[in-house]
Amino acid sequence: MRQRFNWRGGNQIQLMVDGEQFFPAMLAAIEQAESSLLLEFYLAISGKITDRFIHALTDAARRGVIVRLIIDGFGGRGLSRADRQRLQAAGIRLVIYNPLQLNKLTRNFARDHRKLMVVDERIAFIGGAGLADEYWLSERPGCPWHEVMCRIEGPVVADLVSLYQQLWFRCTGKSLPAPSARPDQGPALMKVTTVQGLYQQDIKVAFLNHVNAARERVWLATAYFMPSFSIRSALRKAAERGVDVRVMVAGPYTDQFWVYHASKRYYRRLLKAGVRIYEYEPRFLHAKVGLVDTWVSLGSCNLDHWNLRWNLEANVEVVEPALTAQVEQLIRADLEQCTEITASEWSKRPWYRKLKELVWALLSQLVLKIK
Known part of the structure:
Protein backbone atom coordinates (compact mmCIF):
# COMPACT_ATOMS: atom_id res chain seq x y z
CA MET A 1 0.00 0.00 0.00
CA ARG A 2 1.46 3.32 -1.06
CA GLN A 3 1.40 5.94 1.66
CA ARG A 4 1.90 9.59 0.83
CA PHE A 5 1.50 12.60 3.08
CA ASN A 6 0.62 16.24 2.53
CA TRP A 7 2.28 19.40 3.76
CA ARG A 8 1.07 20.40 7.23
CA GLY A 9 1.48 23.75 8.93
CA GLY A 10 1.50 24.53 12.64
CA ASN A 11 4.46 22.40 13.70
CA GLN A 12 7.34 22.95 16.07
CA ILE A 13 10.72 21.38 15.33
CA GLN A 14 13.94 21.34 17.32
CA LEU A 15 17.24 20.23 15.80
CA MET A 16 19.43 18.10 18.05
CA VAL A 17 23.05 17.40 17.17
CA ASP A 18 24.86 14.30 18.45
CA GLY A 19 23.91 11.86 21.19
CA GLU A 20 24.79 14.25 24.00
CA GLN A 21 21.76 16.31 22.96
CA PHE A 22 19.17 13.91 21.58
CA PHE A 23 19.51 10.85 23.84
CA PRO A 24 18.79 12.74 27.12
CA ALA A 25 15.81 14.44 25.45
CA MET A 26 14.45 11.11 24.19
CA LEU A 27 14.90 9.45 27.58
CA ALA A 28 13.19 12.36 29.34
CA ALA A 29 10.24 12.08 26.95
CA ILE A 30 9.95 8.35 27.70
CA GLU A 31 9.96 9.05 31.42
CA GLN A 32 7.10 11.53 30.96
CA ALA A 33 4.99 9.27 28.70
CA GLU A 34 1.45 8.73 29.90
CA SER A 35 -0.30 6.51 27.34
CA SER A 36 1.84 5.15 24.49
CA LEU A 37 5.35 4.80 23.11
CA LEU A 38 6.03 3.79 19.52
CA LEU A 39 9.66 3.05 18.64
CA GLU A 40 11.21 1.93 15.37
CA PHE A 41 14.97 1.52 14.98
CA TYR A 42 17.20 -0.11 12.40
CA LEU A 43 20.19 -0.44 14.69
CA ALA A 44 19.88 -1.83 18.21
CA ILE A 45 23.03 -3.05 19.96
CA SER A 46 23.28 -3.98 23.61
CA GLY A 47 25.40 -1.50 25.52
CA LYS A 48 25.28 1.48 27.85
CA ILE A 49 22.77 3.64 25.99
CA THR A 50 20.52 0.72 25.06
CA ASP A 51 20.50 -0.32 28.71
CA ARG A 52 19.28 3.15 29.67
CA PHE A 53 16.50 2.95 27.08
CA ILE A 54 15.46 -0.51 28.28
CA HIS A 55 15.26 0.76 31.87
CA ALA A 56 13.14 3.74 30.79
CA LEU A 57 10.87 1.63 28.57
CA THR A 58 10.30 -1.07 31.16
CA ASP A 59 9.52 1.56 33.80
CA ALA A 60 6.99 3.11 31.40
CA ALA A 61 5.39 -0.26 30.70
CA ARG A 62 5.06 -1.02 34.41
CA ARG A 63 3.21 2.23 35.04
CA GLY A 64 0.68 1.32 32.32
CA VAL A 65 2.12 2.90 29.17
CA ILE A 66 1.64 0.77 26.06
CA VAL A 67 5.10 0.27 24.53
CA ARG A 68 5.60 -1.05 21.00
CA LEU A 69 9.08 -1.56 19.55
CA ILE A 70 10.04 -2.52 15.97
CA ILE A 71 13.67 -3.51 15.37
CA ASP A 72 15.17 -4.54 12.06
CA GLY A 73 16.18 -8.20 11.75
CA PHE A 74 19.68 -7.36 10.53
CA GLY A 75 20.41 -4.14 12.40
CA GLY A 76 19.10 -5.66 15.63
CA ARG A 77 21.40 -8.70 15.64
CA GLY A 78 23.51 -7.05 18.33
CA LEU A 79 20.62 -6.82 20.78
CA SER A 80 21.30 -9.65 23.21
CA ARG A 81 18.83 -12.35 24.08
CA ALA A 82 18.91 -11.17 27.69
CA ASP A 83 17.90 -7.64 26.67
CA ARG A 84 15.09 -8.95 24.48
CA GLN A 85 13.82 -11.01 27.40
CA ARG A 86 13.95 -7.95 29.67
CA LEU A 87 11.76 -6.03 27.23
CA GLN A 88 9.24 -8.82 26.78
CA ALA A 89 9.09 -9.61 30.50
CA ALA A 90 8.00 -6.02 31.12
CA GLY A 91 5.11 -6.42 28.67
CA ILE A 92 6.74 -4.50 25.82
CA ARG A 93 5.53 -5.65 22.42
CA LEU A 94 8.71 -6.39 20.46
CA VAL A 95 8.53 -7.04 16.71
CA ILE A 96 11.46 -7.99 14.48
CA TYR A 97 11.20 -6.70 10.92
CA ASN A 98 12.14 -9.26 8.25
CA PRO A 99 14.15 -11.76 10.34
CA LEU A 100 17.13 -13.20 8.49
CA GLN A 101 16.48 -16.62 6.92
CA LEU A 102 18.53 -18.53 4.36
CA ASN A 103 15.48 -19.48 2.29
CA LYS A 104 14.56 -15.83 1.78
CA LEU A 105 17.62 -15.32 -0.45
CA THR A 106 17.71 -11.71 -1.69
CA ARG A 107 14.65 -10.78 0.34
CA ASN A 108 17.07 -10.65 3.27
CA PHE A 109 18.40 -7.41 1.73
CA ALA A 110 15.10 -5.61 2.43
CA ARG A 111 15.63 -3.68 5.66
CA ASP A 112 13.81 -1.21 7.89
CA HIS A 113 16.32 1.64 8.08
CA ARG A 114 13.99 4.15 9.75
CA LYS A 115 14.65 5.77 13.14
CA LEU A 116 11.49 6.99 14.82
CA MET A 117 10.05 7.43 18.30
CA VAL A 118 6.59 8.82 19.10
CA VAL A 119 5.47 9.65 22.64
CA ASP A 120 1.74 9.76 23.46
CA GLU A 121 1.08 10.49 19.76
CA ARG A 122 2.12 14.04 20.70
CA ILE A 123 5.91 14.27 20.45
CA ALA A 124 8.04 12.62 17.76
CA PHE A 125 11.77 12.14 17.33
CA ILE A 126 13.11 11.32 13.88
CA GLY A 127 16.56 11.29 12.33
CA GLY A 128 19.44 8.93 11.72
CA ALA A 129 20.43 7.56 15.14
CA GLY A 130 20.15 4.02 16.43
CA LEU A 131 20.17 2.49 19.88
CA ALA A 132 23.91 1.94 20.03
CA ASP A 133 26.91 3.34 21.87
CA GLU A 134 28.39 4.50 18.55
CA TYR A 135 26.02 7.46 18.82
CA TRP A 136 26.81 8.01 22.48
CA LEU A 137 30.00 8.81 24.38
CA SER A 138 32.84 6.48 23.45
CA GLU A 139 36.59 6.35 23.79
CA ARG A 140 37.14 4.59 20.48
CA PRO A 141 38.83 6.64 17.72
CA GLY A 142 36.32 8.29 15.45
CA CYS A 143 33.46 8.06 17.93
CA PRO A 144 30.87 9.05 18.77
CA TRP A 145 29.28 9.13 15.35
CA HIS A 146 28.21 12.58 14.18
CA GLU A 147 24.43 12.42 13.85
CA VAL A 148 21.29 14.53 14.08
CA MET A 149 17.75 13.94 15.30
CA CYS A 150 14.85 16.34 15.58
CA ARG A 151 12.04 16.70 18.09
CA ILE A 152 8.64 17.49 16.59
CA GLU A 153 5.26 18.58 17.90
CA GLY A 154 2.17 19.49 15.91
CA PRO A 155 -0.14 18.09 13.21
CA VAL A 156 2.64 16.26 11.33
CA VAL A 157 3.08 13.88 14.27
CA ALA A 158 -0.18 12.18 13.27
CA ASP A 159 1.40 11.29 9.91
CA LEU A 160 4.41 9.74 11.65
CA VAL A 161 2.03 7.70 13.80
CA SER A 162 0.21 6.57 10.67
CA LEU A 163 3.52 5.58 9.08
CA TYR A 164 4.38 3.48 12.13
CA GLN A 165 0.93 1.90 12.24
CA GLN A 166 1.16 0.78 8.63
CA LEU A 167 4.38 -1.11 9.34
CA TRP A 168 2.97 -2.56 12.55
CA PHE A 169 0.03 -3.98 10.58
CA ARG A 170 2.41 -5.31 7.91
CA CYS A 171 4.49 -7.10 10.56
CA THR A 172 1.72 -8.35 12.87
CA GLY A 173 -1.53 -8.29 10.88
CA LYS A 174 -3.06 -6.25 13.69
CA SER A 175 -4.46 -2.74 13.21
CA LEU A 176 -3.89 0.04 15.71
CA PRO A 177 -6.40 2.84 16.42
CA ALA A 178 -6.26 5.71 13.93
CA PRO A 179 -4.05 8.58 15.10
CA SER A 180 -5.78 11.57 16.60
CA ALA A 181 -5.34 15.04 15.11
CA ARG A 182 -2.85 17.26 16.90
CA PRO A 183 -3.27 21.00 17.52
CA ASP A 184 -0.92 23.61 16.06
CA GLN A 185 2.27 24.08 18.04
CA GLY A 186 4.49 26.35 15.96
CA PRO A 187 5.29 27.99 12.61
CA ALA A 188 6.98 25.10 10.78
CA LEU A 189 5.53 23.80 7.52
CA MET A 190 6.38 20.10 7.34
CA LYS A 191 5.84 16.97 5.30
CA VAL A 192 6.69 13.29 5.89
Whole structure:
Protein backbone atom coordinates (compact mmCIF):
# COMPACT_ATOMS: atom_id res chain seq x y z
CA MET A 1 0.00 0.00 0.00
CA ARG A 2 1.46 3.32 -1.06
CA GLN A 3 1.40 5.94 1.66
CA ARG A 4 1.90 9.59 0.83
CA PHE A 5 1.50 12.60 3.08
CA ASN A 6 0.62 16.24 2.53
CA TRP A 7 2.28 19.40 3.76
CA ARG A 8 1.07 20.40 7.23
CA GLY A 9 1.48 23.75 8.93
CA GLY A 10 1.50 24.53 12.64
CA ASN A 11 4.46 22.40 13.70
CA GLN A 12 7.34 22.95 16.07
CA ILE A 13 10.72 21.38 15.33
CA GLN A 14 13.94 21.34 17.32
CA LEU A 15 17.24 20.23 15.80
CA MET A 16 19.43 18.10 18.05
CA VAL A 17 23.05 17.40 17.17
CA ASP A 18 24.86 14.30 18.45
CA GLY A 19 23.91 11.86 21.19
CA GLU A 20 24.79 14.25 24.00
CA GLN A 21 21.76 16.31 22.96
CA PHE A 22 19.17 13.91 21.58
CA PHE A 23 19.51 10.85 23.84
CA PRO A 24 18.79 12.74 27.12
CA ALA A 25 15.81 14.44 25.45
CA MET A 26 14.45 11.11 24.19
CA LEU A 27 14.90 9.45 27.58
CA ALA A 28 13.19 12.36 29.34
CA ALA A 29 10.24 12.08 26.95
CA ILE A 30 9.95 8.35 27.70
CA GLU A 31 9.96 9.05 31.42
CA GLN A 32 7.10 11.53 30.96
CA ALA A 33 4.99 9.27 28.70
CA GLU A 34 1.45 8.73 29.90
CA SER A 35 -0.30 6.51 27.34
CA SER A 36 1.84 5.15 24.49
CA LEU A 37 5.35 4.80 23.11
CA LEU A 38 6.03 3.79 19.52
CA LEU A 39 9.66 3.05 18.64
CA GLU A 40 11.21 1.93 15.37
CA PHE A 41 14.97 1.52 14.98
CA TYR A 42 17.20 -0.11 12.40
CA LEU A 43 20.19 -0.44 14.69
CA ALA A 44 19.88 -1.83 18.21
CA ILE A 45 23.03 -3.05 19.96
CA SER A 46 23.28 -3.98 23.61
CA GLY A 47 25.40 -1.50 25.52
CA LYS A 48 25.28 1.48 27.85
CA ILE A 49 22.77 3.64 25.99
CA THR A 50 20.52 0.72 25.06
CA ASP A 51 20.50 -0.32 28.71
CA ARG A 52 19.28 3.15 29.67
CA PHE A 53 16.50 2.95 27.08
CA ILE A 54 15.46 -0.51 28.28
CA HIS A 55 15.26 0.76 31.87
CA ALA A 56 13.14 3.74 30.79
CA LEU A 57 10.87 1.63 28.57
CA THR A 58 10.30 -1.07 31.16
CA ASP A 59 9.52 1.56 33.80
CA ALA A 60 6.99 3.11 31.40
CA ALA A 61 5.39 -0.26 30.70
CA ARG A 62 5.06 -1.02 34.41
CA ARG A 63 3.21 2.23 35.04
CA GLY A 64 0.68 1.32 32.32
CA VAL A 65 2.12 2.90 29.17
CA ILE A 66 1.64 0.77 26.06
CA VAL A 67 5.10 0.27 24.53
CA ARG A 68 5.60 -1.05 21.00
CA LEU A 69 9.08 -1.56 19.55
CA ILE A 70 10.04 -2.52 15.97
CA ILE A 71 13.67 -3.51 15.37
CA ASP A 72 15.17 -4.54 12.06
CA GLY A 73 16.18 -8.20 11.75
CA PHE A 74 19.68 -7.36 10.53
CA GLY A 75 20.41 -4.14 12.40
CA GLY A 76 19.10 -5.66 15.63
CA ARG A 77 21.40 -8.70 15.64
CA GLY A 78 23.51 -7.05 18.33
CA LEU A 79 20.62 -6.82 20.78
CA SER A 80 21.30 -9.65 23.21
CA ARG A 81 18.83 -12.35 24.08
CA ALA A 82 18.91 -11.17 27.69
CA ASP A 83 17.90 -7.64 26.67
CA ARG A 84 15.09 -8.95 24.48
CA GLN A 85 13.82 -11.01 27.40
CA ARG A 86 13.95 -7.95 29.67
CA LEU A 87 11.76 -6.03 27.23
CA GLN A 88 9.24 -8.82 26.78
CA ALA A 89 9.09 -9.61 30.50
CA ALA A 90 8.00 -6.02 31.12
CA GLY A 91 5.11 -6.42 28.67
CA ILE A 92 6.74 -4.50 25.82
CA ARG A 93 5.53 -5.65 22.42
CA LEU A 94 8.71 -6.39 20.46
CA VAL A 95 8.53 -7.04 16.71
CA ILE A 96 11.46 -7.99 14.48
CA TYR A 97 11.20 -6.70 10.92
CA ASN A 98 12.14 -9.26 8.25
CA PRO A 99 14.15 -11.76 10.34
CA LEU A 100 17.13 -13.20 8.49
CA GLN A 101 16.48 -16.62 6.92
CA LEU A 102 18.53 -18.53 4.36
CA ASN A 103 15.48 -19.48 2.29
CA LYS A 104 14.56 -15.83 1.78
CA LEU A 105 17.62 -15.32 -0.45
CA THR A 106 17.71 -11.71 -1.69
CA ARG A 107 14.65 -10.78 0.34
CA ASN A 108 17.07 -10.65 3.27
CA PHE A 109 18.40 -7.41 1.73
CA ALA A 110 15.10 -5.61 2.43
CA ARG A 111 15.63 -3.68 5.66
CA ASP A 112 13.81 -1.21 7.89
CA HIS A 113 16.32 1.64 8.08
CA ARG A 114 13.99 4.15 9.75
CA LYS A 115 14.65 5.77 13.14
CA LEU A 116 11.49 6.99 14.82
CA MET A 117 10.05 7.43 18.30
CA VAL A 118 6.59 8.82 19.10
CA VAL A 119 5.47 9.65 22.64
CA ASP A 120 1.74 9.76 23.46
CA GLU A 121 1.08 10.49 19.76
CA ARG A 122 2.12 14.04 20.70
CA ILE A 123 5.91 14.27 20.45
CA ALA A 124 8.04 12.62 17.76
CA PHE A 125 11.77 12.14 17.33
CA ILE A 126 13.11 11.32 13.88
CA GLY A 127 16.56 11.29 12.33
CA GLY A 128 19.44 8.93 11.72
CA ALA A 129 20.43 7.56 15.14
CA GLY A 130 20.15 4.02 16.43
CA LEU A 131 20.17 2.49 19.88
CA ALA A 132 23.91 1.94 20.03
CA ASP A 133 26.91 3.34 21.87
CA GLU A 134 28.39 4.50 18.55
CA TYR A 135 26.02 7.46 18.82
CA TRP A 136 26.81 8.01 22.48
CA LEU A 137 30.00 8.81 24.38
CA SER A 138 32.84 6.48 23.45
CA GLU A 139 36.59 6.35 23.79
CA ARG A 140 37.14 4.59 20.48
CA PRO A 141 38.83 6.64 17.72
CA GLY A 142 36.32 8.29 15.45
CA CYS A 143 33.46 8.06 17.93
CA PRO A 144 30.87 9.05 18.77
CA TRP A 145 29.28 9.13 15.35
CA HIS A 146 28.21 12.58 14.18
CA GLU A 147 24.43 12.42 13.85
CA VAL A 148 21.29 14.53 14.08
CA MET A 149 17.75 13.94 15.30
CA CYS A 150 14.85 16.34 15.58
CA ARG A 151 12.04 16.70 18.09
CA ILE A 152 8.64 17.49 16.59
CA GLU A 153 5.26 18.58 17.90
CA GLY A 154 2.17 19.49 15.91
CA PRO A 155 -0.14 18.09 13.21
CA VAL A 156 2.64 16.26 11.33
CA VAL A 157 3.08 13.88 14.27
CA ALA A 158 -0.18 12.18 13.27
CA ASP A 159 1.40 11.29 9.91
CA LEU A 160 4.41 9.74 11.65
CA VAL A 161 2.03 7.70 13.80
CA SER A 162 0.21 6.57 10.67
CA LEU A 163 3.52 5.58 9.08
CA TYR A 164 4.38 3.48 12.13
CA GLN A 165 0.93 1.90 12.24
CA GLN A 166 1.16 0.78 8.63
CA LEU A 167 4.38 -1.11 9.34
CA TRP A 168 2.97 -2.56 12.55
CA PHE A 169 0.03 -3.98 10.58
CA ARG A 170 2.41 -5.31 7.91
CA CYS A 171 4.49 -7.10 10.56
CA THR A 172 1.72 -8.35 12.87
CA GLY A 173 -1.53 -8.29 10.88
CA LYS A 174 -3.06 -6.25 13.69
CA SER A 175 -4.46 -2.74 13.21
CA LEU A 176 -3.89 0.04 15.71
CA PRO A 177 -6.40 2.84 16.42
CA ALA A 178 -6.26 5.71 13.93
CA PRO A 179 -4.05 8.58 15.10
CA SER A 180 -5.78 11.57 16.60
CA ALA A 181 -5.34 15.04 15.11
CA ARG A 182 -2.85 17.26 16.90
CA PRO A 183 -3.27 21.00 17.52
CA ASP A 184 -0.92 23.61 16.06
CA GLN A 185 2.27 24.08 18.04
CA GLY A 186 4.49 26.35 15.96
CA PRO A 187 5.29 27.99 12.61
CA ALA A 188 6.98 25.10 10.78
CA LEU A 189 5.53 23.80 7.52
CA MET A 190 6.38 20.10 7.34
CA LYS A 191 5.84 16.97 5.30
CA VAL A 192 6.69 13.29 5.89
CA THR A 193 8.42 11.61 2.95
CA THR A 194 9.38 7.96 2.59
CA VAL A 195 11.24 5.37 0.58
CA GLN A 196 9.94 1.81 0.33
CA GLY A 197 12.58 0.24 -1.88
CA LEU A 198 11.94 0.61 -5.60
CA TYR A 199 8.23 0.62 -4.78
CA GLN A 200 8.11 4.21 -3.53
CA GLN A 201 10.91 6.80 -3.71
CA ASP A 202 9.33 10.05 -2.57
CA ILE A 203 12.45 11.21 -0.68
CA LYS A 204 14.55 10.98 -3.85
CA VAL A 205 11.87 12.64 -5.99
CA ALA A 206 11.49 15.53 -3.53
CA PHE A 207 15.26 16.09 -3.41
CA LEU A 208 15.54 16.03 -7.21
CA ASN A 209 12.67 18.47 -7.63
CA HIS A 210 14.24 20.96 -5.23
CA VAL A 211 17.74 20.61 -6.69
CA ASN A 212 16.39 21.14 -10.21
CA ALA A 213 14.66 24.32 -9.04
CA ALA A 214 17.49 25.56 -6.79
CA ARG A 215 18.57 29.17 -7.25
CA GLU A 216 21.18 29.78 -4.56
CA ARG A 217 22.49 26.64 -2.86
CA VAL A 218 22.36 22.87 -2.62
CA TRP A 219 24.16 21.59 0.46
CA LEU A 220 24.10 17.87 1.19
CA ALA A 221 25.57 15.90 4.09
CA THR A 222 25.50 12.12 3.70
CA ALA A 223 27.26 9.13 5.23
CA TYR A 224 27.43 6.98 2.08
CA PHE A 225 27.93 8.80 -1.20
CA MET A 226 26.65 6.36 -3.81
CA PRO A 227 24.05 8.55 -5.57
CA SER A 228 21.96 7.51 -8.55
CA PHE A 229 22.68 8.92 -12.00
CA SER A 230 19.68 11.26 -11.78
CA ILE A 231 20.95 12.79 -8.52
CA ARG A 232 24.50 13.15 -9.85
CA SER A 233 23.17 14.77 -13.01
CA ALA A 234 20.99 17.18 -11.04
CA LEU A 235 23.93 18.21 -8.83
CA ARG A 236 26.16 18.81 -11.86
CA LYS A 237 23.53 20.85 -13.69
CA ALA A 238 22.83 22.95 -10.61
CA ALA A 239 26.53 23.75 -10.23
CA GLU A 240 26.87 24.55 -13.93
CA ARG A 241 24.10 27.13 -13.71
CA GLY A 242 25.85 28.88 -10.84
CA VAL A 243 24.21 27.31 -7.79
CA ASP A 244 26.49 26.82 -4.76
CA VAL A 245 26.60 23.01 -4.61
CA ARG A 246 28.46 21.44 -1.69
CA VAL A 247 28.54 17.76 -0.79
CA MET A 248 29.90 16.69 2.59
CA VAL A 249 30.68 12.99 2.90
CA ALA A 250 32.27 10.68 5.45
CA GLY A 251 36.06 10.75 5.50
CA PRO A 252 38.40 7.96 6.62
CA TYR A 253 36.31 7.22 9.72
CA THR A 254 33.52 5.03 8.37
CA ASP A 255 31.83 1.71 9.09
CA GLN A 256 31.75 0.82 5.37
CA PHE A 257 35.25 1.25 3.99
CA TRP A 258 34.26 -0.19 0.60
CA VAL A 259 31.71 2.62 0.14
CA TYR A 260 34.38 5.16 1.05
CA HIS A 261 36.54 3.90 -1.84
CA ALA A 262 33.78 3.05 -4.33
CA SER A 263 32.17 6.48 -4.02
CA LYS A 264 35.31 8.13 -5.36
CA ARG A 265 34.36 7.08 -8.87
CA TYR A 266 31.81 9.93 -8.90
CA TYR A 267 34.17 12.71 -7.85
CA ARG A 268 35.79 13.61 -11.18
CA ARG A 269 32.68 14.62 -13.14
CA LEU A 270 31.13 16.39 -10.16
CA LEU A 271 34.29 18.38 -9.47
CA LYS A 272 34.62 19.24 -13.16
CA ALA A 273 31.06 20.63 -13.11
CA GLY A 274 31.85 22.86 -10.13
CA VAL A 275 30.45 20.76 -7.29
CA ARG A 276 32.49 21.24 -4.11
CA ILE A 277 33.20 18.00 -2.23
CA TYR A 278 34.29 17.83 1.40
CA GLU A 279 35.37 14.81 3.47
CA TYR A 280 34.54 15.07 7.17
CA GLU A 281 37.60 14.21 9.24
CA PRO A 282 37.09 14.13 13.07
CA ARG A 283 34.51 11.34 13.34
CA PHE A 284 32.20 9.21 11.25
CA LEU A 285 29.72 11.53 9.57
CA HIS A 286 26.47 9.58 9.82
CA ALA A 287 24.04 12.51 9.43
CA LYS A 288 21.71 12.76 6.44
CA VAL A 289 20.77 16.38 5.83
CA GLY A 290 19.81 18.27 2.68
CA LEU A 291 19.56 22.07 2.48
CA VAL A 292 18.30 23.52 -0.80
CA ASP A 293 17.78 27.29 -0.67
CA THR A 294 15.49 27.47 2.40
CA TRP A 295 14.10 23.90 2.21
CA VAL A 296 15.44 21.26 4.61
CA SER A 297 15.19 17.48 4.47
CA LEU A 298 16.52 15.24 7.23
CA GLY A 299 15.95 11.73 8.49
CA SER A 300 17.26 8.24 7.79
CA CYS A 301 17.85 8.23 4.03
CA ASN A 302 21.36 8.52 2.56
CA LEU A 303 20.12 8.81 -1.06
CA ASP A 304 22.53 6.04 -2.06
CA HIS A 305 21.84 3.14 -4.42
CA TRP A 306 21.41 0.60 -1.65
CA ASN A 307 19.05 2.68 0.52
CA LEU A 308 16.87 3.54 -2.43
CA ARG A 309 16.65 -0.02 -3.70
CA TRP A 310 16.13 -2.10 -0.58
CA ASN A 311 15.22 -0.04 2.47
CA LEU A 312 12.31 1.49 4.29
CA GLU A 313 13.31 5.10 4.96
CA ALA A 314 11.62 8.14 6.51
CA ASN A 315 12.52 11.83 6.31
CA VAL A 316 10.77 15.07 7.13
CA GLU A 317 10.81 18.05 4.82
CA VAL A 318 10.72 21.39 6.59
CA VAL A 319 10.23 25.01 5.61
CA GLU A 320 10.88 27.19 8.64
CA PRO A 321 13.38 30.07 8.80
CA ALA A 322 14.76 29.26 12.25
CA LEU A 323 15.48 25.63 11.33
CA THR A 324 17.03 26.70 8.01
CA ALA A 325 19.38 28.99 9.93
CA GLN A 326 20.27 26.19 12.37
CA VAL A 327 21.02 23.73 9.60
CA GLU A 328 23.10 26.31 7.75
CA GLN A 329 25.10 27.00 10.90
CA LEU A 330 25.59 23.26 11.52
CA ILE A 331 26.83 22.56 7.99
CA ARG A 332 29.14 25.58 7.99
CA ALA A 333 30.68 24.43 11.28
CA ASP A 334 31.10 20.89 9.96
CA LEU A 335 32.69 22.10 6.73
CA GLU A 336 35.41 23.75 8.80
CA GLN A 337 36.36 20.26 10.02
CA CYS A 338 36.55 18.83 6.53
CA THR A 339 39.20 18.43 3.88
CA GLU A 340 37.99 19.88 0.57
CA ILE A 341 38.74 17.76 -2.48
CA THR A 342 39.76 19.93 -5.43
CA ALA A 343 39.80 18.91 -9.07
CA SER A 344 43.53 19.61 -9.46
CA GLU A 345 44.46 17.57 -6.39
CA TRP A 346 42.11 14.79 -7.37
CA SER A 347 43.76 14.37 -10.77
CA LYS A 348 47.16 13.90 -9.09
CA ARG A 349 46.28 11.03 -6.76
CA PRO A 350 48.55 7.96 -7.13
CA TRP A 351 47.74 5.02 -9.39
CA TYR A 352 47.22 2.55 -6.53
CA ARG A 353 44.43 4.70 -5.12
CA LYS A 354 42.77 4.80 -8.52
CA LEU A 355 43.06 1.02 -8.77
CA LYS A 356 41.53 0.52 -5.33
CA GLU A 357 38.65 2.84 -6.22
CA LEU A 358 38.08 1.01 -9.50
CA VAL A 359 38.00 -2.43 -7.86
CA TRP A 360 35.51 -1.39 -5.19
CA ALA A 361 33.39 0.49 -7.71
CA LEU A 362 33.15 -2.60 -9.94
CA LEU A 363 32.28 -4.79 -6.98
CA SER A 364 29.60 -2.34 -5.87
CA GLN A 365 28.07 -2.46 -9.34
CA LEU A 366 27.94 -6.26 -9.19
CA VAL A 367 26.17 -6.11 -5.83
CA LEU A 368 23.61 -3.66 -7.18
CA LYS A 369 22.72 -6.09 -9.98
CA ILE A 370 21.56 -8.70 -7.46
CA LYS A 371 17.83 -9.27 -7.78
